[in-house]
Amino acid sequence: MSREDWTHEAHLAACVYLLTERPDIDVDAEIGGFIRRFNERLGGINDDHGGYHDTITRTYVAGVRLFLAEAGEGDLLERVNGLLASPMGRRDWPLRFYSRERLFSVEARRGLVAPDLAAVP
Secondary structure, eight states: OOGGGOOHHHHHHHHHHHHHHOTTSOHHHHHHHHHHHHHHHTTOOOSSSSSOOHHHHHHHHHHHHHHHHHHOSOOHHHHHHHHHHSGGGSTTGGGGTSOHHHHTSHHHHHSOOOOSSSOOO
C-alpha cells in the first residue's frame, strides 16, 4: 500500500475490520500505535502538523461503533460500504461535535480533547 492509498475510506475500512473481525485487539488502546507505525512505514511523519490525529481517530472509532450498532448483519464489504454511505462515514462528521479551530489544534492532534459543539454519541 502506498501513502496515496491510505485514504479516509481506507482508514474507516481498517477500523470496521478491527472492530468486527479482530476481537483479540483492544482497538481503544492500540489504534494510535497502529496508525503511527503504519504512517511511518509509508514514509510519513507523526508530529504536531501531520500524521496521526488522536481526536479525529477516536471520534471516528466512536462513529464506526455507532454505525455497527445500528447496521445489523452483513459481511465486511457490506459494512464498510454502508459506513461510507452513512453520516458517520463522512469526512466532515467530527465537525458536528468540534469547531474547526478546536478539532485541528495541536492539542487535539496529540490527545483526545472534549468536543465544544455537541457530545460525541
